[in-house]
Amino acid sequence: MKVLVIEDDPLHRSYLSEAVRAALPECLHVIEAENGLVGERLARENKFAHVVMDLQMNARNGIEAARTIWKERPDTRILFWSNYADEAYVRGVSRIVPPGAAYGYVLKSASDDRLKLALRSIFIESQCVIDREVRGLQQRSLGNSNGLTDSEYEILVDIALGLTDRAIATRRNLSLRSVQNRLQRLYEKLEVYYPAGAAEEDNRFNLRARAVSIALLRKLLNYSALERAEAELSEWLASH
Amino acid sequence: MKVLVIEDDPLHRSYLSEAVRAALPECLHVIEAENGLVGERLARENKFAHVVMDLQMNARNGIEAARTIWKERPDTRILFWSNYADEAYVRGVSRIVPPGAAYGYVLKSASDDRLKLALRSIFIESQCVIDREVRGLQQRSLGNSNGLTDSEYEILVDIALGLTDRAIATRRNLSLRSVQNRLQRLYEKLEVYYPAGAAEEDNRFNLRARAVSIALLRKLLNYSALERAEAELSEWLASH
DNA sequence: ATATAATTTGCGGGTTCCCGCAAGACATGG
DNA sequence: CCATGTCTTGCGGGAACCCGCAAATTATAT
Numbered sequence: 001m002k003v004l005v006i007e008d009d010p011l012h013r014s015y016l017s018e019a020v021r022a023a024l025p026e027c028l029h030v031i032e033a034e035n036g037l038v039g040e041r042l043a044r045e046n047k048f049a050h051v052v053m054d055l056q057m058n059a060r061n062g063i064e065a066a067r068t069i070w071k072e073r074p075d076t077r078i079l080f081w082s083n084y085a086d087e088a089y090v091r092g093v094s095r096i097v098p099p100g101a102a103y104g105y106v107l108k109s110a111s112d113d114r115l116k117l118a119l120r121s122i123f124i125e126s127q128c129v130i131d132r133e134v135r136g137l138q139q140r141s142l143g144n145s146n147g148l149t150d151s152e153y154e155i156l157v158d159i160a161l162g163l164t165d166r167a168i169a170t171r172r173n174l175s176l177r178s179v180q181n182r183l184q185r186l187y188e189k190l191e192v193y194y195p196a197g198a199a200e201e202d203n204r205f206n207l208r209a210r211a212v213s214i215a216l217l218r219k220l221l222n223y224s225a226l227e228r229a230e231a232e233l234s235e236w237l238a239s240h
Numbered sequence: 241m242k243v244l245v246i247e248d249d250p251l252h253r254s255y256l257s258e259a260v261r262a263a264l265p266e267c268l269h270v271i272e273a274e275n276g277l278v279g280e281r282l283a284r285e286n287k288f289a290h291v292v293m294d295l296q297m298n299a300r301n302g303i304e305a306a307r308t309i310w311k312e313r314p315d316t317r318i319l320f321w322s323n324y325a326d327e328a329y330v331r332g333v334s335r336i337v338p339p340g341a342a343y344g345y346v347l348k349s350a351s352d353d354r355l356k357l358a359l360r361s362i363f364i365e366s367q368c369v370i371d372r373e374v375r376g377l378q379q380r381s382l383g384n385s386n387g388l389t390d391s392e393y394e395i396l397v398d399i400a401l402g403l404t405d406r407a408i409a410t411r412r413n414l415s416l417r418s419v420q421n422r423l424q425r426l427y428e429k430l431e432v433y434y435p436a437g438a439a440e441e442d443n444r445f446n447l448r449a450r451a452v453s454i455a456l457l458r459k460l461l462n463y464s465a466l467e468r469a470e471a472e473l474s475e476w477l478a479s480h
Numbered sequence: 481a482t483a484t485a486a487t488t489t490g491c492g493g494g495t496t497c498c499c500g501c502a503a504g505a506c507a508t509g510g
Numbered sequence: 511c512c513a514t515g516t517c518t519t520g521c522g523g524g525a526a527c528c529c530g531c532a533a534a535t536t537a538t539a540t
Binding site for chain 2: 491496
């Protein structure tokens with residue numbers, strides 16, 4: 001068995017390699033990559049079936065790397081090892097995992113044992129291992145209670161990118177009014193209207209901008225999500 | 241000499257303590273804190289004059305911690321050891337450093353030697369040591385060339401928080417038109433208008449929202465800056 | 481002190497946003 | 511089949527945004 005470790009922090013990288021070697025004595029080779037780009041290349045050249053990677057990396061973000069790896073070999077088993085359980089990350093991962101693939105999401109704050117157990121479960125038993133905290137987010141985002149639906153999340157990203165209603169309408173093939181309709185529901189979900197005990201008559205807030213602000217503060221959005229969305233947008237803009 | 245180390249990642253924390261001990265043999269005690277809150281408390285109780293800390297921490301962000309530490313003892317020497325040189329961080333630090341205080345800003349990607357040299361320069365020689373990359377940002381943000389002035393940055397933060405023009409006007413003691421004036425200049429600086437070779441007639445972008453988006457992508461703003469601004473805002477809202 | 485530049489403010493208007501109302505489209509289930 | 515619920519679309523209008531123009535104020539420099 002060979003395992004590819006993709007992580008840009010040197011300390012974390014060596015810790016992770018050590019953990020892999022300890023948890024998987026049957027693992028003969030542990031190869032390290034210091035960012036997503038190198039990771040993608042190594043995965044392609046050496047046909048790794050087992051990968052463990054960070055999500056937040058400078059050169060190329062973990063979600064991007066995972067997407068291309070999975071696109072080329074959908075049966076690759078990937079364990080995400082991240083500092084954060086931002087909903088933006090969790091959504092990003094859920095969006096790209098191929099049907100039936102085995103993957104895992106473990107927080108860096110987890111204990112040594114949890115990490116090693118996860119490594120064995122995923123790479124040996126082909127089982128999905130999702131950190132409890134992360135699991136909670138997934139559930140909540142499915143069950144409507146205070147979680148955004150896909151269409152609401154989509155339009156949230158669109159206004160965060162700075163698109164006008166009209167631009168969103170043409171991009172998503174909707175009428176102008178539908179876009180505004182979805183925005184209304186987004187504003188309700190995000191509780192933009194009366195920010196927890198404020199005055200009633202004066203709207204201090206620009207709803208559109210406030211929605212983005214709240215989403216960022218609640219970590220429904222983060223830098224990496226914006227970055228990906230921006231890339232998709234410029235792609236779409238190019239094809240008019 | 242006693243040194244206080246504030247860093248929430250265990251691996252980085254022990255690495256940092258080790259570096260301090262190696263660079264400063266005259267240092268008798270190295271005390272560790274695992275987040276900003278604990279760090280503040282220890283600094284207050286033990287009257288540390290030498291602190292090295294991370295900026296991005298969960299419980300309480302490094303900038304907040306540094307502000308309260310400096311407020312209580314302005315002669316404290318603080319070395320910031322951060323993963324990122326986001327302009328948002330650099331601005332945040334510049335804003336709180338007391339006049340004449342010795343401080344440093346070193347990136348985690350710097351070599352062992354650079355870190356140790358910085359530790360000695362600041363703690364022994366009382367000299368400021370700013371990473372070259374960070375220094376570059378500071379210069380650029382002072383020299384107007386493509387950098388935002390303080391008032392432009394201020395209004396950027398205000399629209400990122402989701403305030404209306406009117407709300408900004410009352411908060412900053414300006415007329416409505418002045419607010420919009422500043423916004424115009426902000427939009428010019430951020431190049432919101434014609435995004436590098438797009439169509440001429442159709443404005444796909446909502447300028448206000450796009451400005452925030454661009455600022456986030458360029459790291460003029462980040463989560464921690466937003467968080468601080470939000471705290472200040474709710475304080476101001478309370479006092480009407 | 482006077483010229484020059486940069487900010488601030490008011491006015492007016494075109495555009496976009498925000499949304500109530502109401503009618504159609506679509507699915508799900510009895 | 512109809513009932514019910516969710517989603518979409520059009521219309522219309524009030525509010526907010528964006529900004530050109532021009533006068534007044536303030537800063538900066540020579």
